[in-house]
Amino acid sequence: MARIGKLAGILVFLMFYAGSILAGTVTGELDKPEGSLEDQFVYTLAVQGSADGDPQFPDVPGLSVRQAGTSQSVSIINGRMSREVQYQFVLTPSKEGTYTIPPIVMKIDGKQEQTLPLEFRVMPAGSATQGRSDRPIFIERSLAKDKVYVGEPVLSSIRVFSRVRIVGAQPDFRYPDGFQVKKIDGERNYTKVVDGQEFTVTEINAILIPGKEGKFEVPAAGLDVRFVDQSKPRRSTRSLLEDLWGPGNTTEKHFRSAATTIEVLPLPVAGRRANFSGLVGEFSGRAELAPASVKVGETATLTLTIQGRGATTGMADPELGLGDKAKIYKDKPQSTDSLDANQGVLGQRSFKIAIVPTVDGALNLGALNIQYFNTALGQYQDMVIELGQLQVTGSAAPVDPQAATGAPTPLDNKPTPAPSAPAEVRSLGSDLLEPHPMERLHKPHAIGTGDRLVASAWLLATLAFLGWGGWKHWIRRQGAQRDQRKKADRALKAASRQLNEARVLLDRHDVQAAVGLAQSSIRQYMGDKFSIKASALTLRDLEQQLLQHGLAGPTVEEMRRVWQNLDQLRFAASTAEQNFGREALQKVDQLLAEVEQRCAH
Amino acid sequence: MRSLMLILAIFLMKPVLAKDSSGGYAAAEDAYRQGHFEEAIQIYLAAVQQGETNASLFYNLGTNLYKNGEMGAALAAHLRAARLNPTDPDIRYNLRFLQDKARDKLDTKLAHDSWLALSASRWVGERALFWLTVIPLGLAFSLAGWQLFSGRAPVLSWVTVGLLLLVSLYPGLSLGHASWQQPEWGAIVSPEVDVLASPTVRNAVVIFQLHEGAPCAVLGESGDWFKIQLSDGKTGWVPREHLAIFGKNFFSYQTSKSDQSSKKSAL
Numbered sequence: 001m002a003r004i005g006k007l008a009g010i011l012v013f014l015m016f017y018a019g020s021i022l023a024g025t026v027t028g029e030l031d032k033p034e035g036s037l038e039d040q041f042v043y044t045l046a047v048q049g050s051a052d053g054d055p056q057f058p059d060v061p062g063l064s065v066r067q068a069g070t071s072q073s074v075s076i077i078n079g080r081m082s083r084e085v086q087y088q089f090v091l092t093p094s095k096e097g098t099y100t101i102p103p104i105v106m107k108i109d110g111k112q113e114q115t116l117p118l119e120f121r122v123m124p125a126g127s128a129t130q131g132r133s134d135r136p137i138f139i140e141r142s143l144a145k146d147k148v149y150v151g152e153p154v155l156s157s158i159r160v161f162s163r164v165r166i167v168g169a170q171p172d173f174r175y176p177d178g179f180q181v182k183k184i185d186g187e188r189n190y191t192k193v194v195d196g197q198e199f200t201v202t203e204i205n206a207i208l209i210p211g212k213e214g215k216f217e218v219p220a221a222g223l224d225v226r227f228v229d230q231s232k233p234r235r236s237t238r239s240l241l242e243d244l245w246g247p248g249n250t251t252e253k254h255f256r257s258a259a260t261t262i263e264v265l266p267l268p269v270a271g272r273r274a275n276f277s278g279l280v281g282e283f284s285g286r287a288e289l290a291p292a293s294v295k296v297g298e299t300a301t302l303t304l305t306i307q308g309r310g311a312t313t314g315m316a317d318p319e320l321g322l323g324d325k326a327k328i329y330k331d332k333p334q335s336t337d338s339l340d341a342n343q344g345v346l347g348q349r350s351f352k353i354a355i356v357p358t359v360d361g362a363l364n365l366g367a368l369n370i371q372y373f374n375t376a377l378g379q380y381q382d383m384v385i386e387l388g389q390l391q392v393t394g395s396a397a398p399v400d401p402q403a404a405t406g407a408p409t410p411l412d413n414k415p416t417p418a419p420s421a422p423a424e425v426r427s428l429g430s431d432l433l434e435p436h437p438m439e440r441l442h443k444p445h446a447i448g449t450g451d452r453l454v455a456s457a458w459l460l461a462t463l464a465f466l467g468w469g470g471w472k473h474w475i476r477r478q479g480a481q482r483d484q485r486k487k488a489d490r491a492l493k494a495a496s497r498q499l500n501e502a503r504v505l506l507d508r509h510d511v512q513a514a515v516g517l518a519q520s521s522i523r524q525y526m527g528d529k530f531s532i533k534a535s536a537l538t539l540r541d542l543e544q545q546l547l548q549h550g551l552a553g554p555t556v557e558e559m560r561r562v563w564q565n566l567d568q569l570r571f572a573a574s575t576a577e578q579n580f581g582r583e584a585l586q587k588v589d590q591l592l593a594e595v596e597q598r599c600a601h
Numbered sequence: 602m603r604s605l606m607l608i609l610a611i612f613l614m615k616p617v618l619a620k621d622s623s624g625g626y627a628a629a630e631d632a633y634r635q636g637h638f639e640e641a642i643q644i645y646l647a648a649v650q651q652g653e654t655n656a657s658l659f660y661n662l663g664t665n666l667y668k669n670g671e672m673g674a675a676l677a678a679h680l681r682a683a684r685l686n687p688t689d690p691d692i693r694y695n696l697r698f699l700q701d702k703a704r705d706k707l708d709t710k711l712a713h714d715s716w717l718a719l720s721a722s723r724w725v726g727e728r729a730l731f732w733l734t735v736i737p738l739g740l741a742f743s744l745a746g747w748q749l750f751s752g753r754a755p756v757l758s759w760v761t762v763g764l765l766l767l768v769s770l771y772p773g774l775s776l777g778h779a780s781w782q783q784p785e786w787g788a789i790v791s792p793e794v795d796v797l798a799s800p801t802v803r804n805a806v807v808i809f810q811l812h813e814g815a816p817c818a819v820l821g822e823s824g825d826w827f828k829i830q831l832s833d834g835k836t837g838w839v840p841r842e843h844l845a846i847f848g849k850n851f852f853s854y855q856t857s858k859s860d861q862s863s864k865k866s867a868l
Contacts, residue, residue, distance in 0.1 A: 431698075445727075447728050455731065462743045
């Protein structure tokens with residue numbers, strides 16, 4: 001037992017001692033000295049000792065850094081304990097060349113320590129030391145064209161080649177700024193042999209439509225993948241653990257393609273008319289007019305359909321030049337651009353235009369000349385659409401063109417006024433209201449500092465007034481209570497004075513007056529003592545007051561006897577005698593003294 | 602006492618010290634008439650950044666933004682204007698117009714906020730609510746103080762005090778709700794944006810997509826990300842540059858005119 005104690009003591013001593021004698025170190029290490037743009041590099045920073053804070057990876061131009069995690073280990077070697085923390089950084093180069101990681105400086109155990117600078121070389125994509133067919137997974141990113149015009153759709157394809165079982169994947173597919181991206185739903189899956197090795201290919205397609213000219217870099221497509229690594233030992237076949245948590249021999253890795261570039265050319269100025277439709281691609285159009293014959297004031301609908309390869313969303317509305325011969329109401333155009341991996345964007349745009357003729361006779365709508373930019377030819381072209389002719393036979397009902405199917409009204413040489421727009425043609429000529437004049441721009445609508453200050457002053461002032469009023473009220477109440485107490489203290493003296501006056505009256509043989517004064521003295525005493533109005537007190541009130549103030553039953557009984565005795569003397573004057581009166585006054589005196597004494601207690 | 606005097610002096614001198622923005626507003630009006638909307642936007646934005654809180658200022662900013670082709674930012678400015686002055690018919694009209702224009706038909710109030718239907722903030726601005734709370738409260742204090750001071754306290758006076766307290770309670774509760782419960786609203790400025798489950802590009806899941814002009818309540822921010830909530834309760838994260846908001850607590854605006862056609866996708 002003593003031996004175990006000694007060993008434990010030595011261990012504790014070593015634990016405390018080791019930390020103080022070991023010098024801290026910091027070392028940096030790269031997993032490989034060179035690789036391609038498709039590779040990632042892992043930088044491991046090992047810190048031995050107590051460091052102040054976490055390490056900061058220095059900024060290296062062209063290198064994006066992500067901290068992958070930390071691990072700690074404690075070991076005792078030759079009686080010395082050492083603690084090591086490893087920080088892992090994943091480095092992703094964005095261009096080829098030689099990169100230098102500068103020293104990382106850290107304060108360890110109070111001393112400045114630093115790593116050695118490290119260099120590594122990044123070669124172009126596809127030139128890695130490890131061939132593509134040797135890799136479990138690799139990614140290709142391609143564009144159908146590397147030179148397009150502004151507005152010309154281009155197919156972007158990302159292909160993930162895999163010959164391992166993928167357990168989970170998180171894509172990081174970015175597209176360049178300045179492009180409208182339309183993802184094509186669904187992925188294509190097929191197999192392909194690369195350098196004699198069969199791969200499963202997953203192809204993700206999107207259509208990119210450039211919005212501005214310039215040279216753009218299409219970023220590398222990245223993929224975080226967890227896949228079954230055959231080089232690692234696995235759990236037993238179809239084990240319960242594998243069923244629950246998947247295969248145990250998985251590896252997590254980031255793969256990425258090489259970045260590509262695309263050049264977007266501006267649409268040439270030469271040959272572009274002012275009414276250029278904005279269409280870029282190859283298009284054709286058709287027109288349908290229904291009905292072909294209407295009365296004046298009735299509505300015929302012209303449907304224009306433009307379709308072809310290319311986006312039609314931004315197409316300008318066509319203009320019909322019918323002058324005063326007809327009123328024109330345009331409905332909101334409808335665009336349906338479908339995406340196809342082989343043909344790109346298949347666009348279709350429909351315009352519905354309501355034509356309400358205002359004069360009779362044949363109305364020739366003429367032809368519509370829509371200019372678009374043909375990307376195959378690299379020049380502007382005109383799309384000519386014949387609109388046909390509308391036969392206007394006479395006047396319809398003047399107001400409601402919908403109801404103009406009845407008997408025609410007699411022809412009138414004067415053109416009838418154009419009716420209001422039919423229900424299916426919506427008015428689009430609305431806009432925001434005008435800005436407010438600047439006089440309205442000065443009044444603040446939010447709670448400002450000024451508001452807060454004024455409101456605080458107002459509330460403080462009113463609260464102060466409330467407090468002052470309350471204080472005055474309290475003072476007044478205190479004074480009233482003090483007066484009341486004084487009155488109560490003097491109650492017996494005042495009552496005694498009245499009783500003495502009653503005795504004087506008794507000496508003058510005025511028994512009734514003396515008895516009345518004695519009753520009055522009782523009332524006065526009780527009123528002063530208990531702060532109540534004395535003049536209207538009855539015997540019942542007096543008894544209740546005595547009981548309320550905690551006087552015992554005998555005292556109340558005595559009170560009743562004395563009061564009734566006084567009543568007898570007062571209202572039976574003939575039988576009244578001076579001696580009885582004196583005796584009654586004596587009892588009143590005693591009663592008041594007793595009440596005074598009990599109330600004092 | 603000296604510091605109190607200093608505060609009072611600063612408050613009284615505020616109109617003198619403040620930059621006279623009338624000239625700027627006149628220039629903005631001229632710029633609008635001449636079709637130089639970007640110039641007008643800059644003037645109004647400068648006023649906003651100086652702390653001006655006028656509903657018409659945000660309304661004018663929104664009008665110019667719309668004319669400049671920035672529909673989402675225009676809606677965000679009008680939402681702020683409507684918060685400051687909910688009864689202005691011009692603001693309400695423009696707001697409805699912009700909401701009709703937006704592809705995502707979303708409301709500008711949270712469906713689960715049942716108190717909003719009772720709140721006075723739907724038809725009174727927050728400054729008016731503030732004074733509607735403070736003035737009756739002060740009057741109630743004053744009347745109670747006078748009654749205590751004079752010693753005359755008829756029942757009717759105390760009933761009046763109680764009524765004044767009740768009168769201040771409703772706008773006060775509405776103001777509290779508006780200040781602490783109602784989030785600030787912004788709008789999406791990009792043609793299309795993926796809303797993610799977490800404020801990070803990597804390992805994030807796209808929950809839903811929004812389009813330009815979609816109004817969304819901003820619940821918080823983390824770095825360059827805003828946590829948003831839609832009127833139907835859906836929440837998610839969008840990068841700062843895809844959202845315009847001119848709120849008191851959150852402010853974000855980047856002109857989106859230059860890259861209208863680009864799809865803003867985090868993935």
